[in-house]
Amino acid sequence: MKDKRLLLLLFLITSSVFSQLKGIVVDENNTPIPFVNIWVEGENIGTSSEESGEFIIHTNNENSRLIFNVLGYEKKIILGKDCKKVILKESSIELKEVFISKRLETKQKTIGKSENKIFEAFPNGPKVDCKFFPFLPEYKKTPYIKYVTLQTDSKIEDASIRLHFYSVGSDGLPDENLLKKENIVYIKNGVFKHKFDVSNYHLVMPKNGLFVVFEKLMIEKNKLEVTSIDKNSNISKTERLYFPYVLYDYVQRRDKFIFFGGKWSKEENEEKMKIYEPAINLVLTN
Numbered sequence: 001m002k003d004k005r006l007l008l009l010l011f012l013i014t015s016s017v018f019s020q021l022k023g024i025v026v027d028e029n030n031t032p033i034p035f036v037n038i039w040v041e042g043e044n045i046g047t048s049s050e051e052s053g054e055f056i057i058h059t060n061n062e063n064s065r066l067i068f069n070v071l072g073y074e075k076k077i078i079l080g081k082d083c084k085k086v087i088l089k090e091s092s093i094e095l096k097e098v099f100i101s102k103r104l105e106t107k108q109k110t111i112g113k114s115e116n117k118i119f120e121a122f123p124n125g126p127k128v129d130c131k132f133f134p135f136l137p138e139y140k141k142t143p144y145i146k147y148v149t150l151q152t153d154s155k156i157e158d159a160s161i162r163l164h165f166y167s168v169g170s171d172g173l174p175d176e177n178l179l180k181k182e183n184i185v186y187i188k189n190g191v192f193k194h195k196f197d198v199s200n201y202h203l204v205m206p207k208n209g210l211f212v213v214f215e216k217l218m219i220e221k222n223k224l225e226v227t228s229i230d231k232n233s234n235i236s237k238t239e240r241l242y243f244p245y246v247l248y249d250y251v252q253r254r255d256k257f258i259f260f261g262g263k264w265s266k267e268e269n270e271e272k273m274k275i276y277e278p279a280i281n282l283v284l285t286n
Contacts, residue, residue: 019062023083024053033070033088035162035184035217037128039262041065041077046127046262047218057083067262071182105285109142110149112281114249119276121153121245127216128259129246130166130174131280134209142284145203148212149195150185151279154244157189159222161244163196164213167206173257173264174211178203184217187244195283205284211257212280218242248276 025033032053039046040059049055057066062081069075073088112133148163163183169175178201185196216222227238256267256275 019059019080021057021059021062021066021080021083023055023086025049025055025068025086025088026053027073027088027090033073035182035219036068036070036073036088037215039067039069040080041067042261044260050219069262071177071179103144103285105146107142107286108146109139109284110281111139111284114251114277114279116250118151118247118279119250121247122276123241123245125245125248126259127218127242128213129278130211130213130257130259130264131278132168132209132211132255132257133205133282135205135207139205139284142286143204144199144285145201145205145282146197146199146285147195147283148198149193149281149283150187150214151191151193151247152187152244153191153247154187154189155224155241156222156243159187159189159243160184160217160219161187161246162215162217164211164215165198165201165203166211166213168208168210171266172255173266174213178206178210191247199285205282212278212282214246214278214280216242216244216246247279249279250274251277253277 025036027033034049034051034053036049037046038048038055038057040057041064045057045059047055047057059080064080065077066080066083067075067077068086068088070088072091074091076086076088078086112131161184163185165178166174167176167178185194187194222242224241224243225238226241227236229236252272253275254269254272258265258267
């Protein structure tokens with residue numbers, strides 16, 4: 001009886017601490033905007049808007065600041081209590097001039113391979129993570145990015161995930177999105193190495209390198225609920241899992257990049273240390 005009272009008390013405390021905020025994201029024409037990246041500022045709490053533009057996010061304070069961000073629209077930060085209807089303005093992106101030269105495509109070079117095999121997938125791992133690709137002089141012979149490969153594990157057919165390509169900022173962190181439109185890809189059920197053709201984006205390997213970023217979409221279509229029973233308390237527990245999982249290599253690096261609370265930071269070390277890094281490769285061509 002004492003244990004049951006304790007569990008009830010914990011439930012009441014949890015209910016009082018976390019608030020469930022619901023809303024919808026639309027453009028200035030009142031058209032729903034799907035797959036908007038929504039984060040609680042300064043916390044590792046995030047979600048995505050559904051195809052209908054609707055979203056639900058849990059936070060410990062309705063006065064928390066929410067960050068709304070998606071390609072093609074201006075970033076917006078508002079209080080959680082004001083998120084019932086969020087209107088995003090289209091951003092005026094100044095398109096850089098693109099020079100398209102004839103590609104021979106007689107050579108290909110895969111970069112980013114790890115000496116270690118794929119090590120692990122993390123069910124509750126990062127919702128947003130990156131892999132940095134430094135530029136090497138030898139890439140001048142194969143400057144164009146043709147494919148990006150991604151190792152995944154999914155228990156849902158056609159789970160969706162967003163891929164970004166970011167330039168390197170003056171602080172060494174992901175900076176400008178090199179794509180001008182969304183790049184959402186679909187993942188098969190099972191453990192696979194996927195290869196996605198990105199040649200139509202006309203990406204050239206920047207001389208200061210680039211970041212490939214994956215972003216999990218926390219939407220109903222990607223959700224799988226799993227119910228288990230605790231052997232000690234005999235109480236059933238339902239866990240929400242969002243697919244796909246991205247597989248990770250275990251590698252030696254000096255720098256570790258972290259996305260938290262809506263922004264990037266870098267953990268720098270004097271010597272190389274073992275870290276987990278997303279199993280992402282690029283295929284370059286000439």
